[in-house]
Amino acid sequence: MAGLTGHPVLEIGDKFEELQNNIINNNKNKEVIDKAGLVLKGEENSNNNNNNQGGERDMAPPTSNSLHRSGSRPQLDLSKAAIQGNSEERDPTILLPNQSDDISHFALDIGGSLIKLVYFSRHEGQSIDDKRKRTVKEISNGSRRSYPILGGRLHFVKFETSKLNECLDFISSKQLHNGRIDSHYWNSESPNKENAVIKATGGGAYKFADLFKERLGVSIDKEDEMDCLVAGANFLLKAIRHEAFTHMEGHKEFVQIDHNDLFPYLLVNVGSGVSMIKVDGDGKFQRVSGTNVGGGTYWGLGRLLTKCNSFDELLELSQRGDNRTIDMLVGDIYGGMDYSKIGLSASTIASSFGKAISDKKELEDHRPEDISLSLLRMISYNIGQISYLNALRFGLKRIFFGGFFIRGHAYTMDTISFAVHFWSQGQAQAMFLRHEGFLGALGAFMSYEKLGLDDLMVHQLVERFPMGAPYTGGKIHGPPLGNLNEKISWMEKFVLKGTEITAPVPMAPPGTTGLGGFEVPSSKGGTLRSDASALNVGVLHLVPTLEVFxxxxxxxxxxxxxxxxxxxxxxxxxxxxxxxxxxxxxxKAVASEGGTDDAKRRGDAFARAFSAHLARLMEEPAAYGKLGLANLLELREECLREFQFLDAYRSIKQRENEVSLAVLPDLLMELDRMDEEARLLTLIEGVLAANIFDWGSRACVDLYHKGTIIDIYRMSRNKMQRPWRVDDFDLFRERMLGSEGKKPRPHKRALLFVDNSGADVVLGMLPLARELLRRGTEVVLVANSLPALNDVTAMELPDIVAEAAKHCDILRRAAEAGGLLVDAMTNTLDGSKENCSSVPLMVVENGCGSPCIDLRQVSSELASAAKHADLIILEGMGRALHTNFNARFKCEALKLAMVKNQRLAEKLIKGEIYDCVCRYEPAS
Ligand SMILES: CC(C)(COP(=O)(O)O)[C@@H](O)C(=O)NCCC(=O)O
Ligand SMILES: [Mn+2]
Known part of the structure; x- marks a missing residue:
């Protein structure tokens, strides 16, 4: 029988169909292997939940339940922790001076029609029993930053001002007002609830102050509206990556703003009236202009002329309007011709409402739809034009528009953009903000002293979209959902609504809305929904520990x-x-929770919630910001966690780990019999081959249902014929082993971004790590902070390494040197810390809970480990292909993956499913 490494090699060129056939044939031996517990039992595992009752939980690693529930980021800052008072007393209070208190905090912008509420909540904290964290050695020369640190979230909620009571109930049910705001962290002066003060802006801050006192016992500290707007806008533009976007001819594009190059800009707030504010920095601004023709004008005139009952109704009407019946166009004056000499097309509006003079029609003879559209265009163009003129006056290139008039309405944004583009001849750009409705409330929130928000950087904020996002995005908030049960009921209730959402709404084809290339939008009523551009506002997770890699x-x-x-x-x-x-x-998720009725209900709700996200994004791909595949894959994991599926693949991972660890000694023996050159090739082949164990790939899951781990592993190895589809192995070999007898210097430290549990990490990455260690290179295994599919987590790795180390001296010494084997060491008979002369093997968490990795937001632990690294190895489709395939690094990089999706193989490497990528890139 061929060894584990596949040597001697089987015939070259056999297709994977053959592999599948082999697997099917091998199934004849299945029973025997079954008894040895080596079969994957995909089918049984997924369908036969009853058999798993309780068992799944028992097999769970003891630590996985202690992970906090919704964020993938850490929470407590224990640095400088001290016991307060008498340390002899039972359960003395421990002061954590660097940790935020258990506080909630909120601020309001109470406008004429909407109340905007921004509130802060701390991550639910639970202690994490992470062996790695107790034992991991200091991995950088400087002191490793105490970890984890403060975490919290900013939530954005809206209410109708006419339903103020709903807002008060919301605050009360969440206890946002309840004394907690008076924490030292927030530096509020008042120590008790009676004197609690909340920050608010907008007219309602004056109008409803007494009601807040009466109902909640809090006083309102009124903040200047303009100050708040600017503070809110500055924060968003500096801290949120995909905050600003352009909107032209129905097409939305996010704009990356360099926060070092943000100022000066023009902020145009279109409320009832319009303010134009030149912003030069934080707290540095000047209201340079304005116009009394704004949202109030549209609504006021619109109400008089159309008898509409609400602003939204008026906007809705405009969707079906044709302004040509009432506006005087250039063509009306020039007999249907363009006035090309001065660059005006026949369809350009020459005079808003101009036709009403000459027609013999009375008000009732005009369609309200046409009046609304004509009004909307008149006011939007006017605002766009005046804004541009002011930008020109002060030499400002960027103009950001916000305020209740905009409210994510596609046509309004298109019209304003057109005006700015038209008058500036493309020199200036109109931009809009995803959180535009919350500028004032955010600004009021930021006015609490010593909040620290101003210091947060883009990479320290993670926006997450909870289950309600597809339904409530951009709309008025529903009741607060306290617990998981309420969430599930809510999902169940919204099944109908969900099916409504699932039907994609057709979008207007580009180029159909507006003037001159912007045709008159007479047909748009049926195709472009008024809120087609409504953007969802997620929850902002503030994670000061995150760093750019x-x-x-x-x-x-x-x-x-x-x-x-x-x-x-x-x-x-x-x-x-x-x-x-x-x-x-x-x-899998339901089975991982014991297959109980409760788990099934949660599973159902999860499926509904995730489908709703997908449907929402199909309808409006930019609804949650710029969308990439990695975002979708992460959203799925977050959604699972929201319904408390903390590790859906836990038993599969465990079984695969056990099987792989059982054959590891044989593999290491085989490897050790090879010369250096053959061994290096076999090791890389091993990584690529074992990457087939991916429970996120449809094709692979089909394979597992047909064969055992070891069968699949062997077959996969035997397929590893070079050249691979992307094959830089020779370059890598030369860097590692040299040429013409010259020995290159070994790497100082390698970061190995590991991927899947089981064979992938045990038979693929660990032997590669061992080879590097043997050459004197320190190795840092970088793994997920939270589970995602069958990816191995940082918390699981020490046990796996400890098990592997039992069979391998190199790994054992390195793991000891890296502090990974403290428990094992104390268990040795003589307790001696013999021979720790090895370079260390360490484990760090990457800060994410997704199959992909965004290297702009990694754990401080990883950032710190990276400082001394001169080689990074990214493994797997998620980390090396879906993300980071085009990333360039300051040090050498090796990207290794098997492509387990036909379409990706064709698109990315012009290859076939199961082709491999071995991309080596010297330092850039
Ligand atoms: C989720 C994954 C990125 C995980 O792959 P890995 O990083 O483990 O190699 C991958 O399985 C994937 O892209 N799956 C979806 C495509 C499919 O089912 O074909
Ligand atoms: Mn994976």
Missing amino acids: PLLANPKMYEPNTIDLSDHCELEYWFTVLSEHLPDLVD
């Missing part, structure tokens, strides 16, 4: 996603892949 060659140009889902075909394809994968995933 220091080895990125050009962080500003870095784009993690290889696959851009703004291409609709691409989105449709991945939408289908993820939708089809859902039933299997739900089965």
Whole structure:
């Protein structure tokens, strides 16, 4: 029988169909292997939940339940922790001076029609029993930053001002006002609830102050509206990556703003009236102009002329309008001709409402739809034009528009953009903000002293979209959902609504809305929904511990996603892949929680929630910001966690780890019999081959249902014939082993971004790590902070390494040197810390809970480990292909993956499914 490494090699060129056939044939031996517990039992595992009752939980690693529930980021800052008072007393209070208190905090912008509420909540904290954290050695020369640190979230909620009581109930049910705001962290002066003060802006801050006192017992500290607007806008533009976007001819594009090059800009707030503010810095601004023709004008005149009952109704009417019946166009004056000499097309509005003079029509003879559209265009153009003139006056290139008039309305944004573009001849750009409705409330929130928010950087904020996002985005908030049960009921209730959302809403083809290339939008009523551009506002997770990966060659140009889902075909394809994968995933998730009725209910709610996200994004791909495949894959994991599926693949991972660890000694023996050159090739082959164990790939899951781990592993190895589709192995070999007898210096430290559990890490990456250690290179295994599919986590790795170390001296000494084997050491008979002369093997968490990795936001632990690294190895489709395929690094990089998706293989490497990528890149 061939060895584990596949040597001697089977015939070259056999196709993977053959592999599948082999697997099917091998199934004849299945029973025997079954008894040895080596079969994957995919089918049984996924469908036969009852057999798993309780068992799944028992097999769970003891630590996985202690992970906190919704964020993938750490929470407590224990640095400088001290016991307060008498340390002899039972359960003394421990002061954590660097940790935020258990506080909630909020601020309001109470406008004429809407109340905007921004509130802060701390991550639910639970202690994590992470062996790695107790034992891991200091991995950088400087002191490793105390870790984890403060975490919290900013939530954005809206209420109708006419339903103020709903807002008060919300605050009360969440206890936002309840004394907690008076924490030292927030530096509020008042120590008790009676004197609690909340920050608010907008007219309602004056109007409703007494009501707040009466109902909640809090006083309102009124903040200047303009100050708040500017503070809110500055924060968003500096801290949120995909905050600003352009909107032209129905097409939305996010704009990357360099926060060092933000000022000066013009902020145009279109409320009832319009303010134009030149912003030069934080707190540095001047209201340079304005116009009394604004949102109030549209609404006021519109109400008089159309008898509409609400602003939204008026906007809705405009969708079906044709302004040509009432506006005087250039063509009306010039007998249907363009006035080309001065660059005006026949369809340009020469005079808003101009036709009303000459026609013999009375008000009732005009359609309200046409009046509304004509008004909307008149006011939007006017605002765009005056804004541009002011930008010109002060030499400002960027103009950001916000305020209740905009409210994500596609046509309004298109019209304003057109005006700015037209008058500036393309020199100035109108931009809009995803959180535009919350500028004032955010600003009020920021006015609490010593909040520290101003210091937060883009990479320390993670926006997440909870289950309600597809339904409530851009709309008025529903009741607060306290617990998981409420969430599930809510999902169940919204099934109907969900099916409504699932039907994609057709978008207007580009180029149909507006003047001169912007045709008169008479047909738009049926195709462009008024809120087609309504953007969802997620929850902002503030994670000060996150850092930009220091080895990125050009962080500003870095784009993690290889696959851009703004291409609709691409989105449709991945939408289908993820939708089809859902039933299997739900089965695994439910089984992982013991297959109970409660787990089934949660599984159902998860499937609904994730489908709703997918449907929302199909309808509006930019609804959650710029969308890439990595975002979708992460959203799925977050959604699982939201329904408390903390590790859906836990038992599969464990079984695969056990089987792989059982054959590891044989593999190491085989490797040790080889010479250096053959061994290096076999090791890289081993990584590529074992990457086949990916429970996120449809094709692979089909394979597992037909064979054993070891069968598949062997077959996969035997397929490893070079040249691979992307094959830089010779370059890498030369760097490692040299040529013409010259021995190159070994790497100082290698970061190995590991991927899947089981064979992937045990038979692929660990032997490669061992080889590097043997050559004197320190190795840092970089693994997920939270589970994602069958990826191995940083918390699981020490046990795996300890098990492997039992069979291998190199690994044992390195793991000891890296502090990974403290428990094992104390268990040795003589307790001696013999021979720790080895270079260390360490484990760090990467800060994410996704199959992909965005290197702009990694754990401080990883950032710190990276400082001394001169080689990084990224493994797997998620980390090396979907993300980071095009990333360039300051040090050498090796990207290794098997492509387990036909379409990706064709698109990315012009190859076939199961082709391999071995990309080696010297330092950039
Ligand atoms: C989720 C994954 C990126 C995980 O791959 P890995 O990083 O483990 O190699 C990959 O399985 C994937 O892209 N799956 C979806 C495509 C499919 O089912 O074909
Ligand atoms: Mn994976």
